[in-house]
Amino acid sequence: MKISSCLFLLLLIFAQNNVASAQMIDTGYNGKIKMYTTDARFLPESVLNLEISTSVPSPEKYFGNIIGAPGVMHTAREIYGYYQQLAASSPNLQMNRVSTTEEGRPIYQVVVASKETQQQLEQQKKQLALLADPRKITAAEADKIIQTTKPVFYLNAGLHSPEMGSPEMLMELAYRLITSSSPAIRAILNQVVVVINPVAEPDGRDKQVDWYYRYTKSRNTFDDGFPRSSPYWGKYVYHDNNRDGIQVSQALTNAIFQMYYEWHPTVMLDLHESVPLIYMSTGTGPYNETIDPITIGEWQVMANHDITTLAAQGLPGAFTWAFYDGWYPGYGIWVANNHNSIGRFYETFGNAGANTYMRDLTDSKYAGDAVTSREWYRPDPATPLVNWSSRNNINYMQAGVLASLTYTADNARQLLKNFYQKGLNNIQRGKKDKPGCFVIPYAQKDPSMVAFLIKQLRKQQIEVHQVDTGKQKNDYVILLDQPYRNLAVSLLTKQSFPKEAKFPPYDDIAWTMGYLYGVTVKQEDSVSFSRGNLKPVSDPVVYKGNISGAGTQYLLKYSAQQKVLAAAYAIQKNNPSVKQQILAEKWVFAAGKDSALAGSIYWEGLSKEDAQAIAQQFGLDLQQVSAIPNAIKRNVMKLPRVGIYHTWYNTQDEGWARYTFEQMGVPYVSLQKDDLKRGDLNSRLDVILIPRTGGSASDFINEIDSRFGPMPYTKTEAFPSHGYPDSTNDMTGGPGFAGMAQLRLFVEKGGLLISLDNSTRIMAETGLADGLDIYDASGLFHPGSIVMAKVRQTGSPVLNGFPASFPIFRGNGPLLQVKKYDRGKMLLQYGNKPLKDEVEYDGPIMGVPAKGKGKEEAKSTPDVPYLVSGMVRNEATIIGQGAIFQVPVGKGALIGFTFDPLHRFLNLHDAPLVWNCLMNWEQLIGKQ
Numbered sequence: 001m002k003i004s005s006c007l008f009l010l011l012l013i014f015a016q017n018n019v020a021s022a023q024m025i026d027t028g029y030n031g032k033i034k035m036y037t038t039d040a041r042f043l044p045e046s047v048l049n050l051e052i053s054t055s056v057p058s059p060e061k062y063f064g065n066i067i068g069a070p071g072v073m074h075t076a077r078e079i080y081g082y083y084q085q086l087a088a089s090s091p092n093l094q095m096n097r098v099s100t101t102e103e104g105r106p107i108y109q110v111v112v113a114s115k116e117t118q119q120q121l122e123q124q125k126k127q128l129a130l131l132a133d134p135r136k137i138t139a140a141e142a143d144k145i146i147q148t149t150k151p152v153f154y155l156n157a158g159l160h161s162p163e164m165g166s167p168e169m170l171m172e173l174a175y176r177l178i179t180s181s182s183p184a185i186r187a188i189l190n191q192v193v194v195v196i197n198p199v200a201e202p203d204g205r206d207k208q209v210d211w212y213y214r215y216t217k218s219r220n221t222f223d224d225g226f227p228r229s230s231p232y233w234g235k236y237v238y239h240d241n242n243r244d245g246i247q248v249s250q251a252l253t254n255a256i257f258q259m260y261y262e263w264h265p266t267v268m269l270d271l272h273e274s275v276p277l278i279y280m281s282t283g284t285g286p287y288n289e290t291i292d293p294i295t296i297g298e299w300q301v302m303a304n305h306d307i308t309t310l311a312a313q314g315l316p317g318a319f320t321w322a323f324y325d326g327w328y329p330g331y332g333i334w335v336a337n338n339h340n341s342i343g344r345f346y347e348t349f350g351n352a353g354a355n356t357y358m359r360d361l362t363d364s365k366y367a368g369d370a371v372t373s374r375e376w377y378r379p380d381p382a383t384p385l386v387n388w389s390s391r392n393n394i395n396y397m398q399a400g401v402l403a404s405l406t407y408t409a410d411n412a413r414q415l416l417k418n419f420y421q422k423g424l425n426n427i428q429r430g431k432k433d434k435p436g437c438f439v440i441p442y443a444q445k446d447p448s449m450v451a452f453l454i455k456q457l458r459k460q461q462i463e464v465h466q467v468d469t470g471k472q473k474n475d476y477v478i479l480l481d482q483p484y485r486n487l488a489v490s491l492l493t494k495q496s497f498p499k500e501a502k503f504p505p506y507d508d509i510a511w512t513m514g515y516l517y518g519v520t521v522k523q524e525d526s527v528s529f530s531r532g533n534l535k536p537v538s539d540p541v542v543y544k545g546n547i548s549g550a551g552t553q554y555l556l557k558y559s560a561q562q563k564v565l566a567a568a569y570a571i572q573k574n575n576p577s578v579k580q581q582i583l584a585e586k587w588v589f590a591a592g593k594d595s596a597l598a599g600s601i602y603w604e605g606l607s608k609e610d611a612q613a614i615a616q617q618f619g620l621d622l623q624q625v626s627a628i629p630n631a632i633k634r635n636v637m638k639l640p641r642v643g644i645y646h647t648w649y650n651t652q653d654e655g656w657a658r659y660t661f662e663q664m665g666v667p668y669v670s671l672q673k674d675d676l677k678r679g680d681l682n683s684r685l686d687v688i689l690i691p692r693t694g695g696s697a698s699d700f701i702n703e704i705d706s707r708f709g710p711m712p713y714t715k716t717e718a719f720p721s722h723g724y725p726d727s728t729n730d731m732t733g734g735p736g737f738a739g740m741a742q743l744r745l746f747v748e749k750g751g752l753l754i755s756l757d758n759s760t761r762i763m764a765e766t767g768l769a770d771g772l773d774i775y776d777a778s779g780l781f782h783p784g785s786i787v788m789a790k791v792r793q794t795g796s797p798v799l800n801g802f803p804a805s806f807p808i809f810r811g812n813g814p815l816l817q818v819k820k821y822d823r824g825k826m827l828l829q830y831g832n833k834p835l836k837d838e839v840e841y842d843g844p845i846m847g848v849p850a851k852g853k854g855k856e857e858a859k860s861t862p863d864v865p866y867l868v869s870g871m872v873r874n875e876a877t878i879i880g881q882g883a884i885f886q887v888p889v890g891k892g893a894l895i896g897f898t899f900d901p902l903h904r905f906l907n908l909h910d911a912p913l914v915w916n917c918l919m920n921w922e923q924l925i926g927k928q
């Protein structure tokens with residue numbers, strides 16, 4: 001070939017390439033990205049250059065705007081609609097429905113991978129499931145699988161509704177992955193399976209998008225006091241939707257778990273928004289003690305890789321380490337950490353919408369240092385003021401995700417090998433470390449809670465066996481030579497958060513399931529059962545109660561079983577003629593051979609069929625007995641009409657309360673400020689429950705500033721997702737003094753008010769809890785832990801079914817106190833030692849003859865440690881203080897808890913304290 005023709009050919013190739021790329025890059029899109037990015041330093045190279053596809057519509061083509069355009073946010077339906085379009089036009093993407101939310105919206109997952117990989121997904125899943133359980137394969141087989149399997153990268157978006165950017169960003173990322181010809185993107189598409197949960201909380205997404213268009217889009221400054229979030233996200237759960245990984249109670253969590261188990265993703269990355277400008281998780285520690293060191297190393301390597309990649313593109317303000325700890329295992333991403341994968345998250349700076357705002361970072365501090373300070377973990381901090389746009393947020397998040405996807409593609413074998421190795425490590429530790437196994441006795445005070453515990457363990461895919469000798473089924477056994485051994489140990493043993501930890505924990509620090517559920521779990525050093533007698537539990541475990549004894553009436557020996565109140569409501573509904581009574585004292589029967597304690601339930605007129613149905617449905621053991629003698633004191637159980645109150649500024653815990661009531665079959669109505677103002681509460685309600693709510697007394701009375709009002713939260717044609725689960729024509733202004741007066745009147749006229757945790761302080765401060773004063777426990781630091789409480793008023797029906805001393809779950813809620821002469825109002829105290837002023841004086845007393853020494857032995861209380869699981873600093877300041885108070889108010893009463901017995905559907909052991917208040921409300925107001 002002649003030189004000239006050779007040159008010509010080269011020129012031709014060059015020209016063609018040039019023309020080809022010039023045609024393919026979407027320069028219009030690029031131009032808008034640049035226009036909407038507020039500073040060239042906030043624009044990484046990796047998010048430019050989307051290509052024009054002839055078959056696949058870009059976000060701009062589909063929506064009419066690029067992603068991150070000012071003033072634009074999309075609903076869940078619109079987002080799924082776009083993915084549907086991508087799936088229809090590209091062989092590299094598919095979308096499948098996973099499940100349905102509480103409000104009926106679909107939850108979909110999107111799978112992005114090359115056309116060839118898409119055809120092998122079932123094989124992929126099988127191989128990953130084998131790696132997840134090293135017992136099923138040899139080392140050689142594992143090696144082969146590692147060589148032929150693609151890592152799965154699971155992206156979770158929009159879990160927290162006002163953190164609005166990630167569901168937008170992932171649409172652009174998906175388009176990029178399936179259309180780009182760039183070698184870096186092709187490498188991801190060909191070597192990784194990208195699973196996307198486009199909108200983890202669709203119910204909340206739609207409420208928030210409506211909120212943005214209804215209210216916040218028109219606001220010019222960010223920090224103007226206007227609420228940035230819709231009052232509700234899901235039907236029940238707000239920000240705690242990222243604290244549901246132990247309970248797995250909400251539809252969105254079940255969907256996340258389902259996707260996890262379907263894929264066994266190698267990496268899971270959850271996209272949040274809060275801190276400036278982007279945080280990539282490792283946490284400060286202390287790290288959860290049961291997490292394999294490999295995972296801890298992977299957190300560091302991957303975070304530093306991503307930070308470095310952003311630095312290489314010149315992005316300021318990226319940091320790692322100084323946020324969150326890495327201790328609590330119940331965040332969404334911990335489904336990955338708990339099951340030997342890698343769970344990570346980003347926090348990108350966000351404006352809770354698509355407005356551009358001048359943001360002030362001056363007061364933002366993390367791990368003690370200003371977010372604008374240069375640190376080893378933040379090499380290039382942002383300026384104290386930043387003009388921040390929605391597109392900036394999209395740029396940062398996307399550049400980070402692309403970096404992490406590239407890391408995963410480049411290190412696929414190592415990551416898969418680590419995943420397999422962690423499973424192996426678990427099994428080996430299970431064989432040689434202690435405990436050897438856990439035994440959960442079959443016969444316990446509330447067998448339905450035993451069944452519940454087993455169900456919860458199995459939701460985590462922890463294997464459970466049952467002793468089965470052929471003749472009878474018996475105790476449950478958790479053998480520990482299984483791939484999720486560490487998780488079983490974490491959930492069933494005590495936590496010990498280091499007292500000297502440099503930073504306060506990010507959340508609860510204890511979760512020992514046995515205590516939380518009131519179920520005895522025995523820790524054994526070795527397995528004493530013959531393996532042949534252990535059968536794997538594969539069907540759902542449900543406890544169906546039994547009926548024993550003989551006689552015409554029915555009795556339930558009460559030990560604070562969870563479902564007794566639900567059973568009582570069911571009986572009242574179906575057989576109103578049945579007389580339901582609660583024993584007010586111990587009844588000894590069957591010629592002294594049997595007895596039932598106070599609090600036990602006695603039914604007159606219950607048919608055998610109905611008794612059987614109740615026993616089975618509610619998992620309660622009933623006993624047939626002969627008629628109770630008239631002399632035994634008992635009260636007719638008058639089931640109350642219950643209202644659960646919520647504010648408009650904090651719906652988190654009332655949501656959990658509603659959820660718990662519904663799960664436990666206890667009917668209620670929702671109440672809010674409008675109901676208080678309307679008054680006449682006694683005609684509609686017997687009991688009002690005020691679940692924990694944040695803020696001060698002033699917040700409670702005034703709620704959202706009325707200068708923003710009227711602020712309707714109503715369903716309209718334009719805002720169809722609003723008005724649920726409760727609605728109002730004006731969210732502002734609170735109940736005011738008029739509403740508070742009606743609440744007080746409700747109690748004075750014979751209502752029972754129950755307040756939980758911080759709400760009890762609010763009741764005391766607003767004068768609804770006569771004689772309850774604030775107690776400042778100086779130096780007390782009490783993050784969510786399990787601690788001992790002691791009964792002070794034996795015989796109080798609030799404590800029916802509970803022993804003299806028992807563990808409860810308690811967080812950092814405020815304490816209250818009563819004067820010494822009023823200590824009768826204290827039903828339950830923390831710890832088992834008396835307050836200082838209650839310690840009996842045993843020195844000489846003038847005017848009284850000296851006592852002979854040794855005549856009277858001081859009654860000593862056994863020294864039971866206060867802390868059961870978790871950590872408490874300066875516990876001496878809380879021991880002896882009141883955990884539950886009963887305060888008479890007029891003809892009614894307030895039962896004030898200084899902890900939350902309805903915490904996140906976790907501490908179910910404590911919930912019967914609330915059920916007791918409801919069952920015995922007439923006794924508590926002194927009516928019976």
Ligand SMILES: [Zn+2]
Nearest residue numbers: 160163272273
């Ligand atoms: Zn978040």
